[in-house]
Amino acid sequence: xxxxxxxxxxxxxxxxxxxxxxxxxxxxxxxxxxxxxxxxxxxxxxxxxxxxxxxxxxxxxxxxxxxxxxxxxxxxxxxxxxxxxxxxxxxxxxxxxxxxxxxxxxxxxxxxxxxxxxxxxxxxxxxxxxxxxxxxxxxxxxxxxxxxxxxxxxxxxxxxxxxxxxxxxxxxxxxxxxxxxxxxxxxxxxxxxxxxxxxxxxxxxxxxxxxxxxxxxxxxxxxxxxxxxxxxxxxxxxxxxxxxxxxxxxxxxxxxxxxxxxxxxxxxxxxxxxxxxxxxxxxxxxxxxxxxxxxxxxxxxxxxxxxxxxxxxxxxxxxxxxxxxxxxxxxxxxxxxxxxxxxxxxxxxxxxxxxxxxxxxxxxxxxxxxxxxxxxxxxxxxxxxxxxxxxxxxxxxxxxxxxxxxxxxxxxxxxxxxxxxxxxxxxxxxxxxxxxxxxxxxxxxxxxxxxxxxxxxxxxxxxxxxxxxxxxxxxxxxxxxxxxxxxxxxxxxxxxxxxxxxxxxxx
Numbered sequence: 162x163x164x165x166x167x168x169x170x171x172x173x174x175x176x177x178x179x180x181x182x183x184x185x186x187x188x189x190x191x192x193x194x195x196x197x198x199x200x201x202x203x204x205x206x207x208x209x210x211x212x213x214x215x216x217x218x219x220x221x222x223x224x225x226x227x228x229x230x231x232x233x234x235x236x237x238x239x240x241x242x243x244x245x246x247x248x249x250x251x252x253x254x255x256x257x258x259x260x261x262x263x264x265x266x267x268x269x270x271x272x273x274x275x276x277x278x279x280x281x282x283x284x285x286x287x288x289x290x291x292x293x294x295x296x297x298x299x300x301x302x303x304x305x306x307x308x309x310x311x312x313x314x315x316x317x318x319x320x321x322x323x324x325x326x327x328x329x330x331x332x333x334x335x336x337x338x339x340x341x342x343x344x345x346x347x348x349x350x351x352x353x354x355x356x357x358x359x360x361x362x363x364x365x366x367x368x369x370x371x372x373x374x375x376x377x378x379x380x381x382x383x384x385x386x387x388x389x390x391x392x393x394x395x396x397x398x399x400x401x402x403x404x405x406x407x408x409x410x411x412x413x414x415x416x417x418x419x420x421x422x423x424x425x426x427x428x429x430x431x432x433x434x435x436x437x438x439x440x441x442x443x444x445x446x447x448x449x450x451x452x453x454x455x456x457x458x459x460x461x462x463x464x465x466x467x468x469x470x471x472x473x474x475x476x477x478x479x480x481x482x483x484x485x486x487x488x489x490x491x492x493x494x495x496x497x498x499x500x501x502x503x504x505x506x507x508x509x510x511x512x513x514x515x516x517x518x519x520x521x522x523x524x525x526x527x528x529x530x531x532x533x534x535x536x537x538x539x540x541x542x543x544x545x546x547x548x549x550x551x552x553x554x555x556x557x558x559x560x561x562x563x564x565x566x567x568x569x570x571x572x573x574x575x576x577x578x579x580x581x582x583x584x585x586x587x588x589x590x591x592x593x594x595x596x597x598x599x600x601x602x603x604x605x606x607x608x609x610x611x612x613x614x615x616x617x618x619x620x621x622x623x624x625x626x627x628x629x630x631x632x633x634x635x636x637x638x639x640x641x642x643x644x645x646x647x648x649x650x651x652x653x654x655x656x657x658x659x660x661x662x663x664x665x666x667x668x
Contacts, residue, residue: 183401184387184411186380188452190278191409192224193395193402196241199224199233202273202396205409207388211263216391228252240267240274247454248404250276264455268406272397277409279455295323296460300335300467309475312573313344316443316468321346324457326429326445330354333441336644337361338369340441352423352447356455363419365440371405372432373439376462379427380412382450387411420446425558427451429458431465435473443468453634457516480648487652489516495659504664505529512536518656519583520649528593528664538598539575548572551584559654560584560628564646573640577601581642583650585657587664595660597653599642 184204185191193203201224208218212227224545225233232252240248247266254263268275270525281617293489299319306312321329330349332340338361364372372378388411395402404410420428427447433440444466494514501507505528508515515524525544532541539547550569551560560582565572572579581599645653 182387182404182411182413183390183393185390185404185407185409186411187388188381188385188387189409190289190324191390191407192274192276192278193390194224194236194274194276195397196270196273199236201653203390203392203402205388206391207237209337220391226256236267236274240269266408266455273395275402275404275407277407291458296464299323299464300623303467303471306471306475309472310343311507312471312475313469314346316464317344317346319463320443320445320461323460324429324445324453326427326447326451327351328446330444330446331441332432333361334439335371338364338366343441351446368416369439372430372442373434373437375406375408375432376465377408377429377458379408379453379458380420381418381452383417383428383448425447429453429461431461432469433465433472434469435476439523440469440472450651483646483648484652487518487648491513491652491656494518494656498663505533509533516597519597519653520599520645521583522600523579523598525594525596525598528587528595530592536598537578537600539579543571543575544596548592551586551594552589552592555589556584557586557589559586559650559657561645561650561653563642564640566640575642579642580640581645583645583653585653585660587657587660593664595657599645601640602643 178574187207190208190209190211191203191205194200195202201220201222204216208214208216208219212219224236229252232250235250240250249267250265250267251262252265253260264279266277266279268277293371299315302315302319303312306315312331317329317331320326328345328351331344332341333343334340339358340361340363341358342354342356345353347353372449390402394400420426423446425446426449429443429445431443431445433442443461467533493572494511497511497514498504498507499508505526508528509526516522516536523534524536525538525541526533526536527544527548534541534544538544547569550571561581562568564580565580565582566576578600579598580601583597585595585597587595589595
């Protein structure tokens with residue numbers, strides 16, 4: 162395993178200003194409208210497809226010249242008091258001499274509205290109702306799912322059926338923002354990514370932040386020609402209009418190339434959020450261009466909220482059960498400590514319970530000047546050397562690692578027995594520590610393409626391309642243990658605080 166793999170997510174991709182493209186996708190029309198007098202400040206150059214006039218003749222004119230008075234009054238009265246979210250609004254434009262109904266999403270900014278017009282209005286309310294009714298059954302099934310994997314697979318299968326996408330995947334992030342496909346439904350002949358892991362640079366930091374803030378990201382045709390805003394600079398801000406929350410915002414060329422390399426022509430990504438943090442994505446692919454109405458996009462947003470809530474519920478249930486079991490072990494163990502006469506010996510005698518409490522395969526105690534070991538541990542002399550290293554590095558608070566040899570070179574000799582460590586300093590100045598160990602777990606990671614080739618720079622060092630292969634690239638991970646869960650570390654720290662307090666009172 163390459164432990165020092167370059168993190169392109171943090172080192173390069175994270176610096177790309179994705180929200181300042183000043184370009185939109187052509188399946189909609191964008192207007193920037195002043196709040197105070199409803200003057201059109203900026204407009205996308207494809208406005209001529211709607212109003213029979215070029216953008217240069219429309220920018221700077223009142224919106225009231227083009228829409229009915231009732232909508233103008235609604236914008237001035239009700240919309241002006243809203244500050245967050247996107248609100249749908251319907252109105253009619255004169256298009257080629259015919260009054261035609263349009264749907265707009267209105268996003269409120271302090272001084273102006275961002276209005277996104279949907280050009281294709283072929284969907285009817287009846288079709289929306291029929292799909293929504295069908296989705297109600299899916300929602301009930303999600304809420305009844307007994308596990309995250311079951312809920313994810315249900316969403317992938319049903320959303321593919323309802324939306325008509327060729328492939329729907331559920332993609333979960335790990336602590337390092339690598340993503341794994343945990344559920345998948347697809348047409349025959351497509352490449353399966355189920356179980357594959359993708360590097361964090363595939364969805365870099367600014368893109369993840371935009372996913373967290375926006376319910377979905379839709380690209381109906383990767384071969385689109387981007388449309389500019391006119392004028393280039395926003396007259397109010399004096400710079401590019403921030404399109405962070407715009408569904409029409411143009412997409413970085415490297416992402417479009419990435420989709421083409423996957424043989425995908427249309428894409429839809431919907432967020433899954435847990436406690437304000439991006440947990441994963443619902444990722445949909447289609448082999449040809451595919452347009453979705455606002456109504457269908459709204460169903461994606463609704464389903465995102467439902468599965469997010471269900472994931473939170475299932476994980477909280479698992480965490481509560483785990484914490485409850487650990488708390489029972491903790492209560493039993495401290496009861497034995499209080500009931501015993503010789504503290505270190507009593508703790509050693511409760512070795513099995515201590516292993517369970519700390520989630521370890523071995524434990525070493527050095528509380529009275531000499532080392533006591535229980536389970537799978539290094540030799541006592543190696544434990545002494547490890548404690549000296551902890552003291553030298555001033556480890557005075559809980560310390561943990563699942564790759565000890567990467568931090569402490571001497572641990573390579575016994576990595577098969579011990580690769581994970583949780584150190585509980587009791588009185589570090591006197592060399593008093595409790596050490597919990599986990600063995601090496603050799604495991605295989607199946608990546609969707611070589612993660613070391615996630616980004617390929619051209620000779621100029623500026624232009625770059627995503628990898629063009631997503632074939633399985635297998636990596637063997639060695640000298641690492643299973644990581645400790647946050648709940649285990651919290652309990653270890655709680656137990657450490659008890660031991661520190663108990664020994665101080667015994668002095």
